[in-house]
Each structure stands twice: as structure tokens, then as C-alpha cells.
Amino acid sequence: MNGSPRKKSRSELSEKKVTVILGAQWGDEGKGKVVDLLASTADLVCRCQGGNNAGHTVVVNGVEYDFHLLPSGIIQPNAKSIIGNGVVIHLPGLFEELEKNEKKGLKNWEDRLIISDRAHLVFDLHQNVDGLQEQENNKKGQGLGTTKKGIGPTYSSKATRNGIRVGDLLGDFEQFAEKFKALVNIHQRMFPSLKVDIDSELQRYQKFAIKIKPLVYDTVSFLDKNIKEGKRVLVEGANAAMLDIDFGTYPYVTSSNCTVGGVCTGLGISPMRIGEVIGVVKAYTTRVGDGPFPTELKDKVGELMQERGFEFGVTTKRKRRCGWLDVFLLQYTHKINGYTSLCVTKLDILDTLPEVKLATGYKLNGKKINYMPANASDLGKVEPEYLTMPGWQTSTEEVRYFSDLPENAKKYIKKIEELVEVPVKWIGVGKSRDSIITIN
Ligand code: GDP
Ligand code: IMO
Ligand code: MG
Numbered sequence: 001m002n003g004s005p006r007k008k009s010r011s012e013l014s015e016k017k018v019t020v021i022l023g024a025q026w027g028d029e030g031k032g033k034v035v036d037l038l039a040s041t042a043d044l045v046c047r048c049q050g051g052n053n054a055g056h057t058v059v060v061n062g063v064e065y066d067f068h069l070l071p072s073g074i075i076q077p078n079a080k081s082i083i084g085n086g087v088v089i090h091l092p093g094l095f096e097e098l099e100k101n102e103k104k105g106l107k108n109w110e111d112r113l114i115i116s117d118r119a120h121l122v123f124d125l126h127q128n129v130d131g132l133q134e135q136e137n138n139k140k141g142q143g144l145g146t147t148k149k150g151i152g153p154t155y156s157s158k159a160t161r162n163g164i165r166v167g168d169l170l171g172d173f174e175q176f177a178e179k180f181k182a183l184v185n186i187h188q189r190m191f192p193s194l195k196v197d198i199d200s201e202l203q204r205y206q207k208f209a210i211k212i213k214p215l216v217y218d219t220v221s222f223l224d225k226n227i228k229e230g231k232r233v234l235v236e237g238a239n240a241a242m243l244d245i246d247f248g249t250y251p252y253v254t255s256s257n258c259t260v261g262g263v264c265t266g267l268g269i270s271p272m273r274i275g276e277v278i279g280v281v282k283a284y285t286t287r288v289g290d291g292p293f294p295t296e297l298k299d300k301v302g303e304l305m306q307e308r309g310f311e312f313g314v315t316t317k318r319k320r321r322c323g324w325l326d327v328f329l330l331q332y333t334h335k336i337n338g339y340t341s342l343c344v345t346k347l348d349i350l351d352t353l354p355e356v357k358l359a360t361g362y363k364l365n366g367k368k369i370n371y372m373p374a375n376a377s378d379l380g381k382v383e384p385e386y387l388t389m390p391g392w393q394t395s396t397e398e399v400r401y402f403s404d405l406p407e408n409a410k411k412y413i414k415k416i417e418e419l420v421e422v423p424v425k426w427i428g429v430g431k432s433r434d435s436i437i438t439i440n
Helices: 031-039 091-103 124-139 151-159 166-170 173-190 198-215 219-228 261-267 300-308 327-337 376-381 407-420
Strands: 018-023 044-047 056-060 063-067 080-083 113-116 233-236 274-282 285-287 321-323 341-345 355-364 367-369 383-390 424-428 436-438
Touching: 018 031, 031 056, 031 233, 031 274, 031 341, 031 424, 044 219, 063 091, 080 219, 091 198, 113 198, 113 219, 124 151, 124 173, 166 173, 166 198, 173 198, 219 233, 219 261, 274 327, 300 321, 327 355, 327 407, 341 407, 355 407, 383 407, 407 424
Parallel strands: 018 233, 018 274, 044 080, 044 233, 080 113, 274 341, 341 424
Antiparallel strands: 056 063, 285 321, 355 367, 355 383, 424 436
16 A cells, blocks of 8 residues: 555445335336335435325335325334435425324434435425416316426426525525525416415525424435445335336326436436346336326226225325236336336235236237337327236235245246246235235
8 A cells, every 4th residue: 555545446336235116117016115125124215306296105003104205214213214316395295294204103203314405496386387287288188197296397497407406495595585586487477377475485495494404415425425334225216117207108207217317316326336126016007197008907807906906196196097017018117227126016906807917019000019119199009919817816915925826826926027037026915014925
């Protein structure tokens, strides 16, 4: 050693301490439950994108928790929770969520919640604009069915560089007030009917600034330090691959990258630090909101999935559309996310069906295609090709070992593994924390 700082070897930099959990379909795959399962051995649980458009459910000892902005890992008392720079934060919503969960028993969050100073703020005006845009689009028959949580308008403000970040709120308040007035102005020019009580909003935000100050960190340095110290990091993806702004069914998507790239940009971590990428897959497919859905079932089987699966949006309470498992879609999202394992949830919902189907390919205008159409109207026209398998017509709810599953359920899981070419490591058979089969 000559006294100069030792150069880090490539292998030291590539310590793969970060495990990522991502939605592999159109959302609501059961990510919250998987995060809860793995968070028991994590030191940090992070959100990297999206906002309170997400709704993640965790059921512990009969108590149902729903998380929107907070990482679901917050209920694990030993884990710290990070809201990264890529997330958009509606502060009134965040504090409502904290209060609601405190009443259900959430403790000591003040010592465990960390918010990035680079995260953008969602204001009520963004939420109102989201509603107004939807109203206008609906008149033209082009509504997206957004959650109206202000997600699109806030990411638009970010991209047009008029957005306001957490760090701005904690800086000079006069400057924050000027930025806020400019933001109101821009939106009122677009929507003259938009009403904003600037003075009362500013007073409200002055109070929020005091409340969040102790929680705000430079999360890039914080994460880097923790990873170097060997801490285990879990990233909780929100929304899902088919809602990704680049790779999803554009324009019927959300406004962030919900695929693996969003983990790096939304937290400021190197891709070399990512180890496991777990794709969460419902045993069938659901979608809430508008947009193409090739395997959608508008028949009794779709209704059965909706009713048995209690398929209602956690955030908007809308009925989710249901259909067969689309393996062609999973093959597409695997190309983007590179899953190292899959967690198949809600297998129990298919327990009563005499047969189950997997979409293994698409035909467009009568011809087989080998790509996911980028054009939403083409995707709306594709005809899925199905592989039909016998159902198991036996309850799987009490099963805890793969070997105890009915033979036809085993074959269904094995077929998914074979076609996606990714091992299935967990199978969900019920809502609660322990209703899961782990395959070693
Ligand atoms: P997320 O957005 O991906 O976290 O999923 P949601 O919480 O929006 O929706 C998943 C729903 O399925 C929730 O009501 C969960 O409690 C429930 N759930 C998760 N896994 C299972 C499972 O294996 N079986 C059953 N029956 N329900 C499950
Ligand atoms: P989780 O994390 C299901 C859908 C909305 C709408 C579209 C755009 O619970 O899986 P947005 O408000 O984001 O501009 O809406 O995206 N959407 C979701 N659907 N689960 C989600 O999150 C979703 N987040 C957004 O329904 O169609
Ligand atoms: Mg959800």
C-alpha cells in the first residue's frame, strides 16, 4: 500500500445486496404480501417509483393493512423504510396513511421512515388536474381510467422542470412559495376552471415542512453507506411492467418506469448492486382501468375470478377486469426485468375450475406474431392462442408444501416455469401472511 486510496475491485462494487420485487402484469399481483414475507429479513425496504396510485395489501393476524405511499415493509419493526427520489409524494395522503396505520398498531415510524430530498411533491392541484384531464379525455372516449391521484400531472411537472421537490420545501420558504405560485399559474393557464387557494395551501405546507424535516435525507448516500455495511435492501416495485411508461400498453399506463430500470433511477443505486429480481404473477390476469387486455374474460369464468378473487382496486375500489394467465406477456416482461424467480399468487382462486388456460402466443390479423405490439389498438385486436389444462377442483388453501398440491395444480405451476423459463419460488394460496408455499 502506498497511502493512496485503494482502488475498489469490480467484485467489491458488485456486492449484490439489493433484492427487487416487481409486478409482472398490470398490477395488484400481490406484491405487498411478498414484500411482507421477505421484509422480515431485510434492513431497508424501499419504494423507488409511483405514488399513492399503488395499493398494497398485507394481512397479519387477521388485520388487513393497505399501503399506498409507505413501503409495506414499514410493519416490520426492525426494518427502515425509504421513499426514494423516483417516488412522487402527496404529503397530506402520506400523513393520513400514517395515522390510519398507527390506529391499526403501527409503531415508531418516526425512527424508521426516510424520505428522499429529491422526491417530487404531488399537490392537490395535480390531483384536480388529473380529474379534469380524465373528464376531457372521457368526452372524446379516450379516458385512461387513472386513479386521479395526480401521478401523471406530477411526473409531467417533473419532466417539464417546473416540479417542486421535498428539498425545495425544506429550503427557503419564500422561494418555495414563488415556485408554488408559478406552478399554479401554469396549470390555471391550461385549465382556467382550476381553483387553488394559494394562501391556505402555503400555510398547510409550512406545517408539513416542520413535520417531515426529521425524516428527510440524502437517500443516495444513505443507501450507499448501508449497502457497503452489508445491510440487506429490499425494493418494493409499485404498479407493474405492463403499466410502465415505456414498456407498458401506452398510453394506458402510469407515468413512471415500473420495470427494473426504475429501481436504479428511482433510488440512485448501481445496477451492479441488484441481485434477485422477483416477478410477482397472479395465477390469472387482472387489470383495473382502461386499455387492451388480450386474455380478458367477459363471461362466467371472468366473473368467478372477480368474485372469488375479490378483485376490487385497493386504491379506487373499482372492479378489476379478469382473464386467463397470459404467459406470452410474462415472457415479454421477463425480457425487460430478467426475473431470477417468480412468485405465483392467488392459485387458490382457480381451485373450483374444471379447466384452466394459459395464453402462449398471439395472432394479429390471423398471423402469429413474436413481439408485443407497441400500438394499443393492435394489441386490442390480437387473438391469444391457448393451452388448455385440466383443473384440480380441490382446495389448495391449507397446502403449505409443493408436494401436497393436487397433481394438476403442480402441472399448472410447472408449465408456467417451463414457458417463462424462470423458477417459481413461492405460491400464494390465501390472503394471510402464512398462506404461502415456499419451494426450496
Ligand atoms: P399489490 O398491489 O400487488 O400489492 O396487490 P393488491 O394488494 O392490490 O391486491 C392483491 C390482493 O390479493 C389483496 O387483496 C391480497 O390480500 C390478496 N392476495 C395476495 N396473495 C393472495 C393469495 O395467494 N391468495 C388470495 N386468495 N389472495 C391473495
Ligand atoms: P399497484 O402497485 C393496478 C393503473 C390505473 C390506470 C393507469 C394509470 O397496487 O399494483 P395513474 O393513476 O397511475 O395515472 O393510472 O394505471 N394503475 C394501477 N393498476 N395497480 C396499481 O398499482 C396501479 N397503479 C396505476 O388503474 O389504469
Ligand atoms: Mg394493488
